[in-house]
Structures are given as C-alpha cells and as structure tokens.
Amino acid sequence: MTRSTRDPVRVLLLGGSLTEPSRSGALLEVAAGAVAAKGGESNQWHLHGTAGDDLADELREAARVADAIVLVTPQYHSSFSGNLKQLLDQLDSGQFAGKPVGLMSTRGGHAVIATEHLRSVAAAMRGLVIPTEVVAHDTDFLRVGDRYELTTQVLCERVLRFVEELLWFAARLRGAGETRAGLGDGSGPPKPWAGQLSPGITAAVAFIRENYAEPDLTLDTASQHAHMSRYHFSRTFKAQTGRRFIDFVTMLRLSGARKLLAETRDPVSGICHAVGYRDLAHFERTFKAWFAMSPSEYRAKYRTEVRVVVPPAALARTTTLKAVGHDNDGADR
Template identity: 25%
Template structure:
C-alpha cells in the first residue's frame, strides 16, 4: 500500500451513483475512541444525539454534547473520543460530487467545488442552530425511509444545508494553490502520523520523524504544526495520553504500568502530563473507575 494513503479512509457507498450515507454509533464507556485519526475527500457531519464527545478536526478540539453538530471538512484530519457513558451520534457522509451537474454553473464553481477541494472550509462546531439540526434530521430521515423520490428530497436538503453553511459558518476561503499544497502535505505526512500512532510506546524524536521524510528538524516542525496545529511533542503526548486513559478505564493495570505501556518511564512526569490533558490525576481516574 502507498504509505501516503495510510490515513485515507476507504469510503464505500451503498449506491455509488448516489454517494451519501449515514451511520449510527453508540459508546457505553467514557474514554473509548470514536474513530482513529484519518481523513477522506468527503464532507462529514457528526450529529450528537446523546452524551458528550471530544473531537479534533485539523488543529481544533471541540467538546460536543447532545444537539451539537461537528462539521468535518473535506481532506481534514480528524479523530475523536467518547466523554460519557451514553454517547450516541449519527455520522452523515457525503461526496459533494452528488451536487455537481455535468456542466458547471455558478453554484458549483463558487461554492460546491470549493467545498469539495477544501479551498472553502467551515467552522467545525455548530451549537444551538435549529435550522442546521432540522435540516440534518430531515436528511437522515429521508435516507432511513428511502420513500419514493427520496433522492430528490436528499439533494434538495443538501443544497439547503450548503446554503446555511455558506451564509453563517465559513471559516476560511483559500486560493487553489494553497488548497493543493495543504492536500499534498497531508498525504506527505500521513506515514509519519501513522508511525506515531503505531509506535507511541517507543522513544520518538523530532529528528527521527523528520528523517523519515528527509526534512530538517526546523522544516519538519514548521510543516507539522501548520498541518496539525500542534507541536510534535504536544501531538505525541495527546496520542499517548489517549491510550493511557483507555487503559486506566478498561484494564486492571496499575498507574505505573500504564505509564510504562504508553511511553513514559517517569511516573511523576506521566502524572503531570496526564493531568494537563485530561484535567485529573491518573490515580484519581483509576479510583473512580
């Protein structure tokens, strides 16, 4: 497999001629991963039905609760964790080619094509907007029921949702070249991000990770931060602490054993880092679970 594609999620659609789908998810344990870090060319809408979640899109961390919508832009790295014991959410995934006709018109060139190639991006966290949630609920209902003519209703609702986003939630509009560079860097750094996720227990250095791409420490660190919004050290700690939290909640390992299993050979430093990211000491979390 091409290493650049390691974080690219394959996106099969029930009907390739009508590329949209909805998945329902539930998590009964706080701290469990919702999904690993990945990206795809499709747009995704995570509609939280119950509970709470912590979702990272690009460089932004969102704490979403029931009624909130998290928007995942095209080609945007994202991952998430459950933050409650009763998390339920719907994931609506759409290939924006569905809204493009055989010939371009103003709506396509000015909005839809830009949304699809990541040159127009949207705010990732929507809260308290009944217009957006009503539109999403109607879309999910149509996809569930598949009544006669549902395809027409779905396309109409998608255009309505696009209009709501364009009017109220545009975060950035990039030039075509900036969008191309961003996508190229995302593919270039995919094997490094996968390596961190697979080798978080090991000693990781900026120099070693930069060497995988043949870059200097300075150039690598600058590109890494522009892509993820975090320093390399911060990113590695987030991955490690995420695994540590899961181990504390779901195993009988001691705090020192969890520290060792997630790449920390100093339990005091581990406790300090854990509290910084989770907000509570690992020993407190262990007693509570």
C-alpha cells in the first residue's frame, strides 16, 4: 500500500539495554512519547537477550517501512552495547540509506564514546545522522518501583527538540511538505537514497556535513572532494541523494540554526553567521520559507512548547515492543 506524504512519520526506535529495568529503556520510552506528542508513530524494539531468526525478518520489515531510526544504548566498555549490535547485525544499508538517524545514550562516566561509535556505524550504513544527540547521565534517572524514570527537566526538553529535528529531517527526506518557496526544481519530491553511495559522493557528503557552516562552501569545493567535474558532481549528487547540493546544505544549515535558537540566547544575526549565511535578510527569508515563521518567532514558539515536559510514561502510538530475556553483558544502564 502506497503511503501518502501526509501520513504520520514512522520512527523505529532500537534499544540495546543490558538489564531490565534499564535507564536506556526509560530514555527510549521518553523519545517514543515525544514522537507521539509531535504527531509521529513509534515502533519500539528494546532487546535484553538474543534475537532469534523469527524476529529478524520482522525487524528488517520494520526498518524498511520506517521513515527515521533512533538508536538508544548504554555506554558499555567504551562503546555501545552488544545487544544493540545484535539488532544492527540484522540490518543493512538498504534499511538505513537516506533516512535520518538519531543517537541517544546513557552513561555513568564522562566520555561520550558510545554515540561516536554509533555515528560511524550509521554513516557506514548510509544513514544521515542528525546534528543533535541526547546523552543522559545515570543521575538523570530515578528508580520508581520496577522502572526508571527520566527526571531532569533539561534532558526532557532536549529529547523533545531532538525528536522535532528528527521528524523535520524525515518529512523532507521522504518528500513531505516539499512544495515550499525555493525548494525543488518542479520535478516532484526527491527520491530517498536507494542504496550504496559511490565513494566520491560519500566523501562529498562527509565533507559537506563537516563544513556546512562555512560561508565559502560551494558546489565547486564539494565537487573537488568527490574528484568530479562541477557538472558531473551536480548530476551525480542529485541522482544518488535525491536532492540538489544547495538543498542538502540548506537543510543542514537550518537544522543548525534551529539548534542554536533553541539552546542559546545568541542574537539571530550571530546565529545567521554561525551556520554559514553572510546576509541576515537572506537567512531570515530562507528560514521563513521552510518553517512559515521567522527565526525569532521560532525561538519564542519553542520556548513555549518546552515548558510542557514530555512525561516519561507518555503514551505513544507504539506498534511493536520486543524484550527478550536477560544476559550478563554489562552493568545496569
């Protein structure tokens, strides 16, 4: 059945905790609640043991139909958990390619290593890792009966903005809401990445993600990193990613602007320059074309919304929950 671009965004949340109850499981539930609060649909997989072959096919189908993916893990042995690795081993780039991926982790120490490793894994599977990530400390949780609950106001607010950004990317990458001023070329919504990117485009995408805030980033500089001519790069980039170079850069810049508007008190003019725009008027026009509100209006709206914290036990439109046994792979997170 063909889905309409007006259908809710489907988010697959994959968690790999080591015990039950777990802090990472509580974080996954908060994210699912935020997805529902923002009008999306969540499908939760939270593994506590070994996934059998009967679950592997179901997981692959859940990943295939998802518009976005969230990976949630405790930090264990300076990386992500073995249980989450079991889930990821069932998937390939065919299920991740062209989809936004959000990263969340819990930890007791200070090094943010688990999400760094997951970022590399998601990128290798051709997912687009969104700029914002969520890292919670053990002290952000409270044991209540047989479950953990996230109790820190700041973390709850960050999860809400994290989910909002994930849904924003997902809607645009699947082609929803593309009929805005200045977007597209009249050929219809862009197609998502359908598989492996070529080495040249892979290098260019990595370069763009690292340098989108540079005002001197141009099609010419990106094509040099792909070792292609300007014309060939432009055609190949759109063919493989489903969108033009300038639209991809704009997505990253506006996502960065939203993050700064939500998390800082920096003036709009400063944020404009921080994400790669030289001209304030151009930045404000572009922002309003994508979001139907000015940067200042977005900041005010966001601060109003986050006053209502997503409750940890918020009901989500969850289609699947998998919790299989226990193992002795690590500490309670």
